[in-house]
Amino acid sequence: MRPxxxxxxxxxxxxxxxxxxxxxxxxxxxxxxxxxxxxxxGGQIVRAIxxxxxxxxxxxxxxxxAALAQARAAQMPKSNTETAFKKGIAAVSGxxxxxEETDTVVYEGMSAEGVAVVAIAETTNRNKxxxxxxxxxxxxxxxxxxxxxxxEKRSRLVFGNKDGASAxxxxxxxxxxxxxxxxxxxxxxxxxGNDSTVELLCNLPSLLSLQKQxxxxxxEVKEMxxxxxxxxxxxxxxxEEQAVGFEKLLSDLENQSxxxxxxxxxxxxx
Numbered sequence: 001m002r003p004x005x006x007x008x009x010x011x012x013x014x015x016x017x018x019x020x021x022x023x024x025x026x027x028x029x030x031x032x033x034x035x036x037x038x039x040x041x042g043g044q045i046v047r048a049i050x051x052x053x054x055x056x057x058x059x060x061x062x063x064x065x066a067a068l069a070q071a072r073a074a075q076m077p078k079s080n081t082e083t084a085f086k087k088g089i090a091a092v093s094g095x096x097x098x099x100e101e102t103d104t105v106v107y108e109g110m111s112a113e114g115v116a117v118v119a120i121a122e123t124t125n126r127n128k129x130x131x132x133x134x135x136x137x138x139x140x141x142x143x144x145x146x147x148x149x150x151x152e153k154r155s156r157l158v159f160g161n162k163d164g165a166s167a168x169x170x171x172x173x174x175x176x177x178x179x180x181x182x183x184x185x186x187x188x189x190x191x192x193g194n195d196s197t198v199e200l201l202c203n204l205p206s207l208l209s210l211q212k213q214x215x216x217x218x219x220e221v222k223e224m225x226x227x228x229x230x231x232x233x234x235x236x237x238x239x240e241e242q243a244v245g246f247e248k249l250l251s252d253l254e255n256q257s258x259x260x261x262x263x264x265x266x267x268x269x270x
Contacts, residue, residue: 033255034074040260041071042084043122047102049088056085062208062226069157069224106229107133108148111249112141113242115266116150118229121258129258136256140249148229150265155207156187156228160197162220167194173219174198180213182206187230197222201230231265243268 048063049056058065071081105126107119117137123129134144161167168176170191177186177198183206187199202210204226211221238246246266253262 036255036257037074038076038080040122040257041067041074041076042080042087043102044070044260045081045084046088046091047122049085050091054089054092056089059208059212062211065208065211065221066224066226069221072220073223105129107144108146109133109137109142109144110147111137111246111264111266113235113238113246113266115235115238115246115264116147116231117142117249117253118148118151118263119253119256119259120227120229120261120263121256122260123258129256132256133253133259136249136252139252140245142249150231150233151229151263152232154184154201154228154230155204156223156225156230157200157202157207157210157214157221158197158223159200159214159219160222161194162218165218168196168219170196170198176217176219180210182210182213201228225261228261229263231263234265234267237267237269240269 044067045064048061048067051063052061055061056064058068068081102122102124103126105121105123107121107130109117109119111117119133121129121133137143160173170189173196174186174189177183177200180200182202183200184203185201187201188197189199190197200210207224207226211224214221243266246264246268250262250264253259
């Protein structure tokens with residue numbers, strides 16, 4: 001989650017004091033962003049348990065498996081996860097008051113830099129969420145418009161080395177990926193030593209089986225999306241200035257409380 005940049009003071013009179021103020025504001029913004037992110041993931045865990053009719057076995061509930069993969073990727077505290085589990089189980093058992101039903105809404109838009117963007121929201125009030133998402137685009141000279149022809153719907157799983165386990169190289173991970181049943185394509189590869197990851201694309205019915213195979217081979221699922229909007233075409237590389245502008249739009253979208261995932265077709269500078 002990218003935190004919003006704190007406002008800068010227009011006049012600096014005491015550099016030491018001003019720097020400390022900036023650090024405090026930056027930390028505060030980061031804490032707020034993390035809390036927002038954890039709240040979103042917690043809500044996804046609750047909805048996953050409800051959708052699975054109380055099933056908490058991730059080998060049987062793919063919604064929950066996907067939500068927990070996001071929790072691990074965000075380093076969400078165990079206490080937050082446990083709280084979400086209790087809420088989900090209570091909602092299914094009827095011991096908790098039923099909340100408002102949420103709708104999954106997909107918004108399409110184009111940034112000022114010519115980047116196609118898909119934002120997925122989980123909302124209880126479409127009439128509130130739509131103008132908020134629209135404002136994010138118009139604020140940065142973009143607009144909501146039909147751009148879905150730039151994407152295709154796939155299921156997605158990203159795996160890597162398990163913490164504390166004997167690390168495999170990227171080549172070894174790719175060799176394993178070629179042996180997994182159900183893989184339709186191999187997406188982004190990140191070669192970063194022990195933190196290397198490989199993105200696998202598949203169809204939805206194969207996702208749980210693929211997750212099981214990854215775990216059985218001693219790897220860890222880093223990310224998992226039941227529905228991912230993968231770009232079929234990418235933009236020309238953005239300039240540094242364009243990338244900064246586009247990142248501001250992404251940051252605003254990702255900081256919307258109802259937006260749970262954002263996909264785009266930008267080619268960002270190295």
